[in-house]
Amino acid sequence: MSAFAEFWLIAGALFLWESTLWLPLRSVVLRRAWFGKRWRVLAADRLLVMRELGLVPMLPLPPDGGLAPCQAPPLALAADGTFVLESATGRTELLAAFTWDDLRAEPHHLQVGTRLARISSPRCIEVLRRAKQRGATPQAAVRQAWRLALSPPRAAREWRRWRLVSGPLRWLGPLLTGGFFIGLPVVYVYRGSQPTLFFALWLWCLMGWIAAQLWWLGHRVYPGARAALRMDALLALVVPFHAMRALEIAAIHAMGTTHPAGLLLATGDFANPWLGGFVRRVLHPLPGVAADAGWASALHAPLAAALAHCGKSMQDYEAAPDAANDPAASAYCPRCHGRYLAPVQSCPDCLGLELRGFAKPKPACPPPASGIFP
């Protein structure tokens, strides 16, 4: 293999490596369908999982313009006043009461006492920090963080703002990618080495433009993620593959305080299967798991309010699953919608949650015994 081919092979591999997002296991990424209002849901804990992070691949080409890596607040306040933390590994844990002094913001974590929650963007903590500056209690701050994260009007605003401020990155990224992988070899083969140098210099100017955009985003639009965006800007200045994926990398901060359910409701994707599953997990917590019950009770009120804003209720997602292709099934799990045959009474996948029976179809009108006037 020639040195030229080797170089492009390595460049392609580096580009594919940069075309991945490593996000906390509890993250959910929404990808907008090309046409219509539907979203595809990509969970971080599906494809490739490390201790705290999971891999979400981006579309290699064209750029992933409709990518929304959403992030829920890591802390919730249960109905009985207990705090619940979604830990670094994605599990929920009950917490003892804490004060503002017990909360510490690390570069990639929120530390509560001795426990850690992994966060995808520092903007996630910014809501709590502002509440503290206003003099709010940690309880009020956590409740407000969830109200904001699930609010459909706010999610619509955040998405609109991101679409607006990311305009230049949408075409600068593909221009740099095309220039690097197609333009550079073509100029080298047909024009020689000196024009190639000038072309590479022009590509570097594009990288500088992308870096300036990232710097501006951190300075003016998302000050809560200023340090992270500045680091991305510096990387975009020296690593072309990082600059090529700048749009998707910055999207993490743009949607860093928005829950996926809020964005789904804001854009009218009410029938999204993931949304149905999320509502059912809140309605039917795992029996005997105090942390899950606390998490569900914390989310109940803000989720009901978000649904009511769109003219929906949580009961709309309680319908039985379609059993047309499984006529022998007699009951279903109200949480995971697993279908079961007659003797089974509880769902083994949901730690023994009680099953519900399918509604019996109405019997057809029996024919008269013998004629109309027996």
Ligand SMILES: [Zn+2]
């Ligand atoms: Zn189940």
